[in-house]
Every structure is written in C-alpha cells, then in structure tokens.
Amino acid sequence: MDGTLKSRLEELRQKLAAASEGRYAPPRIIAVTKTHTAEEILPLLSLGQFEIGENRVQELMEKLPALHAGAPENEKFQIHLIGQLQTNKVKYIINDVCCIQSVDRLSLAREIDRRAQAAGRVMPVLLQLSPAGEPQKGGAAKEELLPLLREVSRMPGICVRGLMAVMPIADPSPEGQAWLEGLFAETRALFEHIREIAPEGVRMEELSMGMSGDYLLAARHGATAVRIGSALFGPRHYPEKDGAANR
Ligand SMILES: *Cc1c(COP(=O)(O)O)cnc(C)c1O
Numbered sequence: 001m002d003g004t005l006k007s008r009l010e011e012l013r014q015k016l017a018a019a020s021e022g023r024y025a026p027p028r029i030i031a032v033t034k035t036h037t038a039e040e041i042l043p044l045l046s047l048g049q050f051e052i053g054e055n056r057v058q059e060l061m062e063k064l065p066a067l068h069a070g071a072p073e074n075e076k077f078q079i080h081l082i083g084q085l086q087t088n089k090v091k092y093i094i095n096d097v098c099c100i101q102s103v104d105r106l107s108l109a110r111e112i113d114r115r116a117q118a119a120g121r122v123m124p125v126l127l128q129l130s131p132a133g134e135p136q137k138g139g140a141a142k143e144e145l146l147p148l149l150r151e152v153s154r155m156p157g158i159c160v161r162g163l164m165a166v167m168p169i170a171d172p173s174p175e176g177q178a179w180l181e182g183l184f185a186e187t188r189a190l191f192e193h194i195r196e197i198a199p200e201g202v203r204m205e206e207l208s209m210g211m212s213g214d215y216l217l218a219a220r221h222g223a224t225a226v227r228i229g230s231a232l233f234g235p236r237h238y239p240e241k242d243g244a245a246n247r
Contacts, residue, residue: 008232009047019219027210027219029079032229034059035236038066045075047202053101053227055083055240057092064096082164082227084138087111095118095222101126101164101208109152116157123157126164126208129190131183138168142190153199160198161222162206163191163219167214175226180214184221191222 003011009029017026024099032053033041041052041063060079064080067077078098082140085102094115103109103125104169124212127148130139140148145163151234152160195204210218212231219226230236 005043005232006047009049012228012231015216016219019216020055020222021220024222025224027215027223028225029232030082030208030225030227031232032082032211032227033063033233034083034229034240036233037087037237038063038070039113040233041067041077042070045077046141051074051078051080051225053080053082053229055081057081057085057089060096061092077141080227082206087169090115092098094121094123097123098108099124099126099161099206102128102138103152104128104130104138106146106148106151109148109155109158113155113157121157122159122169124159124161125152126162126206127152127160128166130166131187133167134166134168139164145190146194149194149202150199153202160202160204162204163187164193164206164208167209167211168212179219181217181221184209184214184217184223188222201225 012029020026028051030051030053033046034055050105079096081097081100081102083095083102085108087108090111098113100123112123112125121132127145128139129145130137130141131140149160152158167180167183170176191207200205206224207222208225208227209223210226212228215226215228
C-alpha cells in the first residue's frame with residue numbers, strides 16, 4: 001500500500017467527489033475494518049472518519065472494548081453491521097451498532113424488531129438486495145424486496161432507511177464493466193422507485209453500494225455511501241468465509 005492512511009483517505013474522498021460529477025452528492029465513506037485491529041482502526045477518528053463497517057458479530061464484539069477504550073471522550077465510531085447476520089446473533093449487537101445494512105429476510109427483521117423493542121430503541125436498517133441474484137452473498141432478490149419492505153415497515157422496532165447492495169465480481173473487460181455499470185444503474189433506479197412508493201415510516205435516504213474495486217462506478221450511479229476496506233487498509237489480515245468475502 002502506498003502512502004499513509006491519511007493520504008489514502010484524502011485521495012478516496014477526492015476521487016469520489018470527482019466521480020459524482022455534480023449529478024449526485026458524493027457518497028460518504030464507510031471504512032470497512034474487518035480483520036484489522038483496534039490499533040489500526042483508531043487513527044480514523046482523528047481523520048474525521050467516524051463511520052466504520054464490520055461484517056462479523058464475533059469479531060466486532062472482540063474489538064469493541066479496545067475501540068471504546070482508545071477513543072477520546074466525545075468521539076465515537078458509528079458502527080454499521082454490513083455482513084450476513086445470523087438471527088441468533090442479533091442480541092449481541094443491538095446496542096452497539098448504528099445501522100444493520102444486511103436485512104434480507106423476514107425472520108431476521110422479526111428478531112431485530114423484537115430485540116430493538118426490548119432494548120428500547122428503533123434500529124435503523126437497510127434492506128440488502130442481491131443485484132445479480134447471488135444468494136450465497138446474502139441479499140433478497142429484486143422481486144422479494146417490496147414484499148419484505150411492506151412487512152418490515154410495520155415493525156415498531158425498525159426504521160428502514162434505504163438499500164444495500166453487494167455487486168458481483170465483474171470481468172475487467174469493457175463488456176464486464178458495462179454489465180456491472182448496468183447493475184449499479186438498475187439498483188439506483190430501484191432505490192428511487194421504492195422511494196416514490198415507500199410506505200409510511202420508511203425513509204429511503206441511504207443507498208449503500210460500491211467497494212474497493214468499484215467505488216467510482218458506484219459514485220457515478222448515485223451511491224450515498226460506499227463501503228471501503230482494502231483500498232484504505234491494504235489486504236485483509238486473514239481470509240473470510242462468508243458474504244462478500246470471496247471477492
Ligand atoms: C469486506 C466488505 C466490503 C469491503 O470490501 P473491500 O473490497 O475490501 O473494499 C464491503 N462490503 C461488505 C459487505 C464486505 O463484506
């Protein structure tokens with residue numbers, strides 16, 4: 001990796017601003033910190049990067065004490081849960097995350113609703129879509145999205161704030177990239193459509209799409225947040241098993 005964390009973050013911010021070309025506001029960065037230690041993550045705070053994403057509950061719980069202990073009094077990370085989430089793990093994170101981005105099925109939403117209500121909070125969530133129909137990465141199929149939204153929007157412990165998508169790995173050829181770009185455009189269109197028809201109580205304001213390999217395409221197509229790991233921290237310290245993992 002070239003440069004410091006600071007210079008990489010600044011470069012990403014500049015590129016994102018340039019890529020959105022005035023058509024959309026540049027997306028926020030969610031720094032994906034999986035496999036990296038609290039020691040590596042904490043410097044983000046002094047760079048004004050407060051939003052981070054973790055994809056595994058176990059790993060998040062192990063890091064939390066050090067993240068809290070190392071942060072100054074008035075500065076706290078806002079932690080997004082971005083990975084596939086097992087229903088039985090919801091209880092461990094219900095008080096620690098600012099958003100669960102990977103809600104892709106009713107059983108998971110029901111458990112979040114139940115735990116959030118018991119904790120006296122309303123949990124912001126994104127519904128996860130699988131743009132290319134890759135169920136192994138999590139995410140609901142396009143046709144499942146509206147029925148899921150209708151059910152979830154009625155849950156008092158949940159506030160739907162938008163959509164999250166994990167794109168497929170595309171071939172670097174022009175054809176592959178055009179296909180990927182089409183998926184980003186389709187996802188943005190679907191987001192806008194749902195925003196128009198959204199049931200009461202749903203605030204369609206977040207479109208979380210784009211990772212280290214495709215954040216510029218995501219910015220061009222109206223992502224409001226990109227989730228960036230390796231372009232910020234370098235390669236992961238160890239391979240992962242699940243989710244977007246295999247990218
Ligand atoms: C790991 C991960 C990312 C970030 O991946 P990079 O390619 O390292 O930027 C984004 N989203 C999800 C859901 C992930 O699991």
